[in-house]
Amino acid sequence: MxxxxxxxxxxxxxxxxxxxxxxxxxxxxxxxxxxxxxxxxxxxxxxxxxxxxxxxxxxxxxxxxxxxxxxxxxxxxxxxxxxxxxxxxxxxxxxxxxxxxxxxxxxxxxxxxxxxxxxxxxxxxxxxxxxxxxxxxxxxxxxxxxxxxxxxxxxxxxxxxxxxxxxxxxxxxxxxxxxxxxxxxxxxxxxxxxxxxxGVNPVFETYQDTILLVDKGEKQVSSSAGHGLMHGHPFAERRFAQAGENLSELRRIFREGDLKAFTEIVESEALTLHAMMMTSRPYFILMRPGTLEVIRKIWDFRRETGSNMCFTLDAGANVHVLYPEAEKTRVLEFINNELVVYCENEHYICDRIGFGARKL
CATH class of the missing domain: 3.30.230.10 (Ribosomal Protein S5; domain 2)
Structure with missing residues (x-):
C-alpha cells in the first residue's frame, strides 16, 4: 500500500x-x-x-x-x-x-x-x-x-x-x-x-508487566527530540541494523518460548536505547539512580532464583518488569519486598498483555 x-x-x-x-x-x-x-x-x-x-x-x-x-x-x-x-x-x-x-x-x-x-x-x-x-x-x-x-x-x-x-x-x-x-x-x-x-508460544500470550514508577516527573528531553538526535549519530546505522537482527531472532524465540533468549534480547534492547541517548550530541540521561538499583536487584534475583523475570525501559526512568504469568506471585512478592522502595511514593502499576483499543 x-x-x-x-x-x-x-x-x-x-x-x-x-x-x-x-x-x-x-x-x-x-x-x-x-x-x-x-x-x-x-x-x-x-x-x-x-x-x-x-x-x-x-x-x-x-x-x-x-x-x-x-x-x-x-x-x-x-x-x-x-x-x-x-x-x-x-x-x-x-x-x-x-x-x-x-x-x-x-x-x-x-x-x-x-x-x-x-x-x-x-x-x-x-x-x-x-x-x-x-x-x-x-x-x-x-x-x-x-x-x-x-x-x-x-x-x-x-x-x-x-x-x-x-x-x-x-x-x-x-x-x-x-x-x-x-x-x-x-x-x-x-x-x-x-x-x-x-506463531507465538502460549507463555507469551499472558505475559505480565509491572511498571515501577521510579520518577513520575516530566522528562528532561522529549522522545520527539531524542529521535531527532539520531540524525548524524555515529552509531545510528549499526543500531538500525541491530534492531532488524534482534527482531529476526525474536521470531524464533516467540515460536519456541525460549525465555532465556527473550531476556537477553529485551534487556539488551532497553540498554541500547539508553546508550544511544547517552552517546548523542547533545547527550542526555533519562535513567535515575533508582533505575539502576532496580536493574541490579533484578539481575541478582534472577541469578539466585532462576526466575525468568526481566526488565525493559521506555524513554524514561521507569522500569517495566516483564515475567510469565506463572511467576506472578513470586515476582510481586519480590517487588514489594525489594523494589518498591525505589518507586516514587511506592507507586507501581500491575499490567499485562492486552487485546488493543476498544470503543466505549
Whole structure:
C-alpha cells in the first residue's frame, strides 16, 4: 500500500453532530523504535507488547460548522482541565492528517482525554493518546463511509495514529504488534502497525508487566527530540541494523518460548536505547539512580532464583518488569519486598498483555 490508498473518495453524507469515545492502551516495545525519517516513518522495525491497564480514554465531540474554518477549531480538556500547552501538538497532527480526513475544517471539536497513568513519565502516553484520538476520528469517517470494512478501519486508524506519534500505530491492536518493514514478517510496513502474524508460544500470550514508577516527573528531553538526535549519530546505522537482527531472532524465540533468549534480547534492547541517548550530541540521561538499583536487584534475583523475570525501559526512568504469568506471585512478592522502595511514593502499576483499543 501507499499513502494515496488512505485518501477517501467523496463522503456519502456528513453528520451534523455527535461524539465517540475510545479507550486505547499504551504499549511497551521489546525491539525499540528510536530514529525516524520524514512523516513519522521508522528508521528500523520494532515489535511491542500491547498493554491493558495503562490506557488513554478519549471522547471526541463534534458539531458541523456553517462554513469551513480557516484553521482547525477544537478545544482540549485533559483530565477535566483545559490544556492550551497540548494544543500545538494536536494542531500539528491535524495538519498532517488533513489530506486523509478532509472533513476536519468542517467541524468544531471538543477533545476530552484522560490517562490511567502519569503523563510524560515514559509510559508512552503519546502512543495511547494519539491512537485513541485517531480511532475517534475514524469512527467519524466511518459514519460518512458506512461500507468501510473492519480491516480498512483498523489499518487507517493505525496509519493516522502514526502521524501523531510513531509508536501510537502499535496501540490500536494487540497482543504483539510489529511496525516497520521487515523482510521476514509478512505484511510488515513502515506505514502502520500489524498484529504479529507468526506463531507465538502460549507463555507469551499472558505475559505480565509491572511498571515501577521510579520518577513520575516530566522528562528532561522529549522522545520527539531524542529521535531527532539520531540524525548524524555515529552509531545510528549499526543500531538500525541491530534492531532488524534482534527482531529476526525474536521470531524464533516467540515460536519456541525460549525465555532465556527473550531476556537477553529485551534487556539488551532497553540498554541500547539508553546508550544511544547517552552517546548523542547533545547527550542526555533519562535513567535515575533508582533505575539502576532496580536493574541490579533484578539481575541478582534472577541469578539466585532462576526466575525468568526481566526488565525493559521506555524513554524514561521507569522500569517495566516483564515475567510469565506463572511467576506472578513470586515476582510481586519480590517487588514489594525489594523494589518498591525505589518507586516514587511506592507507586507501581500491575499490567499485562492486552487485546488493543476498544470503543466505549
Amino acid at each position: 501507499t499513502e494515496k490508498d488512505f485518501m477517501p473518495s467523496a463522503y456519502s453524507f456528513m453528520p451534523d453532530s455527535g461524539s465517540f469515545t475510545w479507550r486505547s492502551p499504551s504499549n511497551i516495545a521489546l525491539v525499540k523504535y528510536w530514529g525516524k525519517r520524514e512523516e513519522q516513518l521508522p528508521a528500523n522495525p520494532s515489535v511491542s507488547f500491547t498493554l491493558d491497564a495503562c490506557a488513554t480514554t478519549t471522547t471526541l465531540s463534534y458539531e458541523k460548522r456553517k462554513t469551513p474554518a480557516s484553521g482547525f477549531s477544537f478545544e482540549l480538556l485533559f483530565e477535566g482541565r483545559s490544556r492550551e500547552d497540548f494544543k500545538p501538538k494536536i494542531n500539528g497532527f491535524f495538519k498532517r492528517i488533513e489530506s486523509f480526513l478532509p472533513f476536519l475544517r468542517h467541524y468544531d471539536f471538543t477533545i476530552e482525554t484522560s490517562n490511567s497513568f502519569p503523563h510524560s513519565s515514559g509510559i508512552a502516553s503519546s502512543a495511547s493518546g494519539m491512537s485513541a484520538l485517531a480511532l475517534c476520528l475514524m469512527s467519524m469517517e466511518r459514519e460518512m463511509c458506512p461500507d468501510m470494512a473492519d480491516n480498512d478501519f483498523t489499518r487507517k486508524a493505525s496509519f493516522l495514529a502514526r502521524l501523531g506519534s510513531g509508536s501510537a500505530c502499535r496501540s490500536v491492536e494487540g497482543k504483539l504488534v510489529v511496525w516497520g518493514d521487515h523482510p521476514e514478517i509478512e505484511g510488515s510496513t513502515d506505514l502502520y502497525g500489524i498484529r504479529y502474524p507468526d
